[in-house]
Amino acid sequence: MEDAVQETLWIVYRRIGRLRRAGAFSLWLFQIVHRTCLRLAKQHIGLPDDVSSLENDMQLSKRPESELRIDIAAAIQSLPSHYRQVLILRDVDEMTISEIAQSLELTRETVKARLHRGRALVREYMMR
DSSP: OOOHHHHHHHHHHEEEEEEOGGGHHHHHHHHHHHHHHHHHHHHHHHHOHHHHHHHTTTTOOOOOHHHHHHHHHHHHHHHOHHHHHHHHIISOOOOOHHHHHHHHOHHHHHHHHHHHHHHHHHHHHHHH
16 A cells, blocks of 8 residues: 555656646546556556556546546536535535535535545446
8 A cells, every 4th residue: 555655646746747727636636546556456466567458447538528528527417416516515616525514514424425425426427
């Protein structure tokens, strides 16, 4: 795990200049962590560690940005309202977990669970 954290921080340091919008930081960071963990897991079990196979495994597409935005919006819109509300407050409005919990009168644990499940549902939708 320490390797993943160290590599992630190194990648963030090297690529922070490529980030176009500060509001996209959490999603961008999550993608870096996800890719790093996949790559390290592959190394650990002895699978080849080339970027093209990693991209194939993650089913990354080369869609135009406008099409990708439409797909993400549709994925978020397809969420049940309680997941969608938390996801938008966190990832679009950039509220903290505590702020969201206070605003919606929920526990921090409930907010975290809804955020995690909402993001998972968006990923599932995007992989179709």
